[in-house]
Amino acid sequence: MKENEIDRILADLVAGEDISAEERQILESWKEASGGISRFGREIQEIASSGAKLHGRRKSACVFEQVEQIVRKQRRVRFVRHFSVAAGIALCLGLTAYFMLFPGRQTNESVQVVATSIIPGGARAELVLPRGEVVRLDTAAKVVLTADSVTPRVISDGNTLIYDAGEKGAQVEYHTIRVPRGGEYNLQLADGTKVYLNAGSSLRYPVRFTGKRREVTLSGEGYFEVAKDSTQPFVVRAGDVDVRVLGTAFNVNAYPEKETVATTLVEGRVQVNYKTGQQVIQPGMQLVYDKQNGKVDVSVVDTEVYTSWKDGYYYFKREALENIMDVLVRWYDLTVFYQNQDLKRLEFGGRLKRYDDINYLLKKMEETRDVEFVIKGNTITVKRKTD
Incomplete structure (x- = not known):
């Protein structure tokens, strides 16, 4: 069982979301092996009760810091780590289900939507061949290219393009796979x-x-999982x-429009030139390499924040709205x-399933009472919320 699998299931449960029968069975097996989670549930609820008296960003900081204290205090106990991570995700500001879990104060405000179809x-991409031909890729399993003296057999299996090892030869072709915005x-x-x-x-x-x-x-x-050689x-x-x-x-992460290139290492060892x-x-x-001034910053990070997108969700940790x-x-x-x-500098944190309705996400951010979102088509206008 992957360590972050329990984190994700617990975060869904704490957020009041439905979990599958398979996920429930995984959770039950984990609880039997770990000794249960009830006493940490009481600690978290106490934090929520005290936080309900606060408002806006002050509440977010209070809740987040107290959850972090539980994490540090119980770090030595293995199963507490799992619950603490999930609780931290579920209780930090913005994208979380804090109000769903502890509905001490409800709001009737909602995201303003005008003819939205977001x-x-x-899974969609294009394969560009050496002579400029473009092959559109989708989730239907099929042979994209048959093998010849230069190119090995290539198939598209679900959302993955797979190259056979092929025969070694002197001539080598180069292919390019392009993933558009809104694709993976x-x-x-x-x-x-x-x-x-990523998109x-x-x-x-x-x-x-x-x-x-x-x-x-x-x-x-x-995200690269490199075969050893x-x-x-x-x-x-x-x-x-x-x-x-x-x-x-x-x-x-090396988008051309960004000012930095970030390399995040999960396992193994890399040399960055x-x-x-x-x-x-x-x-x-x-x-993190700054493309403008050449400066480099190296730090210890929570790698899940930077790699969770490949596992079907986003994890934000005190991240600027921009x-x-x-x-x-x-x-x-x-x-x-x-x-x-x-407004770009407002900070949020939490976890978002990658395939969720964006209205759900924006509504959770609006519950901070700091910001509101007006959606028209595929355009979102971010405004200061007025009481």
């Missing part, structure tokens, strides 16, 4: 490396790897940054306007 993204797609390269591509991203790669290293070029965001290092080129690995799992130098980072660390909306713009294919620039 839907989440889905996965890729298994000829060496077995798995790549998860608005593209990857250029050889149909098979030859020479001294395996090299691909990324624009946008991708000590004789042939794997290199991701992302603008001014090269990430060199032997076999590991990591995320690279940039214009002014290079650094090796360890699991749980993130290196950064959250940038993520949603690519996934839901939106246009966003801000009535006041200072």
